[in-house]
Amino acid sequence: MRLGFLRRRDSNESSFFMKICCIGAGYVGGPTMAMIAFKAPDISVTVVDLNEKRIAAWNSETLPIYEPGLDEVVKTARGRNLFFSTDVKGAIAAADIIFVSVNTPTKTYGVGAGRAADLRYIESVARTIAEVATSPKIIVEKSTIPVRTATTIQEILAAHPRAAKCQVLSNPEFLAEGTAVADLTNPDRVLIGGERTPEGEAAIEALVAVYARWVPRERIITTNLWSSELSKLVANAFLAQRISSINAISALCEATEADVDEVANAIGKDSRIGPKFLKASVGFGGSCFQKDVLNLTYLCEHFGLPEVAAYWESVIKINDWQKRRFAANIVKALYNTVADKRIAVLGFAFKKDTNDTRETAAISVCRDLLTEQANVVVYDPKVPAHEIVADVLGKGAPANPRLTVAASALEACAGAHAIAIVTEWDEFKTLDYAAIFAGMPKPAFIFDGRNILNLAQLRAIGFRASGIGK
Ligand code: UDX
Ligand code: ADP
Numbered sequence: 001m002r003l004g005f006l007r008r009r010d011s012n013e014s015s016f017f018m019k020i021c022c023i024g025a026g027y028v029g030g031p032t033m034a035m036i037a038f039k040a041p042d043i044s045v046t047v048v049d050l051n052e053k054r055i056a057a058w059n060s061e062t063l064p065i066y067e068p069g070l071d072e073v074v075k076t077a078r079g080r081n082l083f084f085s086t087d088v089k090g091a092i093a094a095a096d097i098i099f100v101s102v103n104t105p106t107k108t109y110g111v112g113a114g115r116a117a118d119l120r121y122i123e124s125v126a127r128t129i130a131e132v133a134t135s136p137k138i139i140v141e142k143s144t145i146p147v148r149t150a151t152t153i154q155e156i157l158a159a160h161p162r163a164a165k166c167q168v169l170s171n172p173e174f175l176a177e178g179t180a181v182a183d184l185t186n187p188d189r190v191l192i193g194g195e196r197t198p199e200g201e202a203a204i205e206a207l208v209a210v211y212a213r214w215v216p217r218e219r220i221i222t223t224n225l226w227s228s229e230l231s232k233l234v235a236n237a238f239l240a241q242r243i244s245s246i247n248a249i250s251a252l253c254e255a256t257e258a259d260v261d262e263v264a265n266a267i268g269k270d271s272r273i274g275p276k277f278l279k280a281s282v283g284f285g286g287s288c289f290q291k292d293v294l295n296l297t298y299l300c301e302h303f304g305l306p307e308v309a310a311y312w313e314s315v316i317k318i319n320d321w322q323k324r325r326f327a328a329n330i331v332k333a334l335y336n337t338v339a340d341k342r343i344a345v346l347g348f349a350f351k352k353d354t355n356d357t358r359e360t361a362a363i364s365v366c367r368d369l370l371t372e373q374a375n376v377v378v379y380d381p382k383v384p385a386h387e388i389v390a391d392v393l394g395k396g397a398p399a400n401p402r403l404t405v406a407a408s409a410l411e412a413c414a415g416a417h418a419i420a421i422v423t424e425w426d427e428f429k430t431l432d433y434a435a436i437f438a439g440m441p442k443p444a445f446i447f448d449g450r451n452i453l454n455l456a457q458l459r460a461i462g463f464r465a466s467g468i469g470k
Helices: 029-039 052-058 070-077 088-094 120-132 149-159 180-185 198-211 225-256 260-268 289-302 306-333 361-371 385-393 409-413 426-430 433-438 455-461
Strands: 018-023 043-048 082-085 097-100 138-141 167-170 190-194 220-224 342-346 375-379 403-405 418-421 445-448 464-467
Touching (some): 029 043, 029 097, 029 180, 043 052, 070 180, 138 149, 138 198, 149 225, 167 198, 190 198, 225 260, 225 306, 306 418, 342 361, 375 409, 433 455, 455 464
Parallel strands (some): 018 097, 138 167, 342 375, 445 464
16 A cells, blocks of 8 residues: 555655644643644644634634643644645645544443533544545544544445545544643653554554654554543543542541542652542533543443443532532531622633643532522633533523622632632632632631642631641
């Protein structure tokens, strides 16, 4: 088989060594492709999306996602060898390697609703590639997908009379939002799965060569397709499980006067456990953990493993419980009623240094407080007000006068009966809490859902201060 990606291009054809196209200009596709373009000036990288607004933003001064350090990377490569376009078919036709980085949300309808991944976007992309790809290409699954999705893509390609023979690889992305640039610059590992055939091995090597421009070769792991697809789900499930484990223990700490940070520090010193991802919190959020664990449980059930499914499902159950427990503790501490009380919610993004709100614990906390008739005032440094309102109340829902968005933390806290820290933004660590306390009705409460504040100092000011697992 003659693969276009293995041949160096003629100078009259293109000055680039290789052409990459990425379908999907989201939180994964955008930063990942920007990094490849940044590190490999001789590779042309075109990121395409059906969403015209998103592409326009990638081509503007204000990128559609907030990610520290990303502006510099994009500005260096954009127009040189990094392009953003809505011409999906044109970019596919021209590419040697096609990354598929579209969304794979949890299904909301039909069989597997609430658990299985919705593969409609993956299938639609596969059909477009089958229609347009008349020369051999490497197709790379970048989106997180259920194990064996590559078969679907292969079958759709094989069924198309004109489609060229393409190789499908799995190359899951492990970057975390908020630290995407650092994660992409210096990844713990790059995982590439492919068919163990000569053509598959050649495709794997072509992709290895792209990452090897800046990632040490020993950190680039190659596996068979299914191990790679499954490893992404399992990595996220293990990470989510660690947070649910420490969050479960946080409740026990509160009941026993142990301190969850001290416990985490003590167990984390064991090199077999390790210190990372042991931060108790109001609950994990983000587009990956819940979706991927649910997807894993669905797969386990599908393959006749209900016990395994139940085990992983408990990770989600504890997380839901932790979010609700945080709101319930606020109500309980405020004498079992927050009706008509002003509650300042500081932070709305699912973690600091991102404007992403998907599955953020803040949605659950705000909803529970609104159900209790509180007046909720949210402040987040990066999430726009209209998005906060739409996330809490639902898109297009009528406004609720009890939910407002403040332009600063100080504005949110002024006159509040209680403050709830929901996202660990650095600016919340250095607020003038003495001045804030002076402007609050007494007793003044503060609930630190991220354990970022010094509770002893807050108590010295006069706050009734509590953290998670404290
Ligand atoms: C995660 C994985 O880390 C990443 O490898 C994968 O590619 C995508 O999913 P992300 O969701 O972007 O990344 O962020 P992450 O840093 O993992 O945080 C997820 C959630 O867990 C956040 O809400 C965070 O606040 C919470 N968290 C994380 C904790 O509550 N405690 C911790 O110790 C760590
Ligand atoms: P992630 O966090 O995984 O990057 P996002 O939802 O941020 O997910 O981004 C996925 C992107 O994929 C969206 O911008 C969406 O418009 C785009 N997309 C979905 N289907 C297609 C398609 N068939 N062709 C092009 N782009 C698509």
